[in-house]
Amino acid sequence: MSVLQLYKLLIDERSGLNQNDCLLLTFYPCPLRHGSRETDSCLRKAQFHMDLWCYFTLQNWLLDFGRPLVMIFCPLEWFPLNKPSAGDYFHMLYNITTPFLLLKLIERSPKTLPRSAVYLCIITFVMGASIHLVGESINHRLLLSGYQLHLSVRENPIMKNLRPKTLIDLFELLQYYDESLGHCMWYVPLFLILFLYFTGCFTIVKAEKTMPISAWLLLGPSGLYYWYLVTEGQIFIPFIFTFFAMTATVVHQKRKGFLPDGNGLFLLYSFSLSLLLVTIWVACLWNDKVLRRKYPEYKECFSLYDQKRRGKMKAEDLLTVMRSLGCCPTLQELDKHLLTHKIDKSGELDFSTFLSVMHVQIQQENPRAEILQAVRLMDTRKRGFITASEFRARLTCFGERLTDQEVDELLSKAGVACDGQINEEGFAKIVTFLTS
Known part of the structure; x- marks a missing residue:
């Protein structure tokens, strides 16, 4: 022709x-x-795959988002610790239905996509999701047994009495498979498959450059789920890279005269809505004092000493960082922290280990309670106050002795005259404020 x-x-x-x-x-x-x-x-006319997108969104909400809810509402008596839980069965179904729906999406792509890349992504996705299934299942049972998520494996109370100690190494390996390897092998192939599918969703037919009403109705739940996936799974980096790649593909194809069809627009708008929700989420929590104190402030200080950007800092800098965050560990306490985590003084520690050290140190240090207790012990006559001379004698003669100059400076900051009286509660508040 x-x-x-x-x-x-x-x-x-x-x-x-x-x-x-x-x-x-x-x-x-x-x-x-x-x-x-x-x-x-x-x-041919590339129709909007309403059935597949609906199934995909529905199973994401039911089997992924609904999994922890099922574990909360189902009585523990129904699922013993040595048997799979209701959440495990939901996770198994998710590992089956998600790759199946992804393959169906690829089959309906107007463009023939590289099969080898698709198959490798699907296989890796199933493997990563399965690793995460096992790790999350065991972590759930550890939580029921008293495991504390904010602590490292070695710092958890239920781990300290394990014998032999090599069992702790096995649990650390399990955490690595679940939190690092499993997550990476799960989310990266998922976003890569969606991007490969997106590259085939371009057309020159004007009638196909819009989304039907059904797609607009499904856009909200779809975008909201991706927001949940990004925030709960802490996978903003692969998400934003996928979004930028999709945007670059649109610009590249537009120069050739092609624009996204209904399916491509639906996927692009879902990611755009998710990015908007993530931005709002971060903006709302940006000035949260609790989050600022418990995590970002620590991360910022840690990053300052992570000179090689490898997620690790030198053990020799630990004392400086801890003091900059308001802790006052002694050299003996510092050595004990390093010994607990089997870190040499010339070695390095990652951020999770650093958080564990800070948590233990903060628990040991309760400045206000310690100061109040110390002042009360000095008040042998139970008068409710002590004299400045008694206070000076205690600090210069017992424990970690201070010099007269240091005591004078402390009394001066507290607003106490050298021959005055020190109120227990008031002095404790002042010193706590000065050392915070």
Whole structure:
């Protein structure tokens, strides 16, 4: 068939193309690498896959988001600790239905995608999700046994009495599989498959460059789920890279005269809505004092000493960092922290270990209670106060002795005269404030 005959065929009213679209198709023909299917895919109408997107969104909400809810509401008596829980069964179904729906999406792609890449992504996704299934299942049982998530494996009370000690190494390996390897092998292939599918969702037909009403109705639940996935799974980096790649693909294809069809727009808008929700979420929590104190402040100080950007800091800098965050560990306490985590003084520690050290140190240090207790012990006559001279004698003669100059400075900051009286409660509040 000549170019002229093809052009006449395309301007037929049944084709749904105007003359400008036909000229684009004439000068940007579809590749013939996979036979007639590629040629036909450019001419056929790529309908919105309402059924697949609906199933995909529904199973995400039920089997992924609903999994922890099921474990909360189901009585523990129904699922003994040595048997799979209700959440485990939901996770198993998720590991089956998600790759199946992803394969169906790939099958309906107007463009033939690289099969090897698709198969490798699906296999890796199933493997990563399965690793996460086992790790999360065991972590859930550890929580029921008293495991504390904010502590490292070695600092958890239920781990300290394990014998032999090598069992702790096994639990650390389990945590690595669950939190690091499993998450990476789960989310990265998922976003890569969605991106590969997105690259085939482009058309030159104007009628296909819009989303149907059903797609707009499904956009909210879809975008909200991706927001939950990003915030709960802490996977903002692969998410934002996928979004940027999709945006770059749109710009690249637009230069060729192609725009996303209904399916491509739905996926792009879902990610855009998720990014908007993540931005609002971060903005609302940006000035949260609790979060600022418990995590970001520690992360910022840790990052200052992570000079090689490897997620580790030198053990020799630990004392400086801890003091900059308000803790006052002694050299003996510092050595004990390093010994607990089997870290040499010339070694390094990661952020999770640093958080564990800070947690233990903060528990040991209760400045106000310690100061109040110390002042009360000095008040042997139970008068409710002590004299400055008694206070000076205690600090310069017992324990970690202070010099007279240091005592004078302390009394001066507390607003107490050298021959005055020190109220227990008031002095404790002042010193606590000064050392915080």
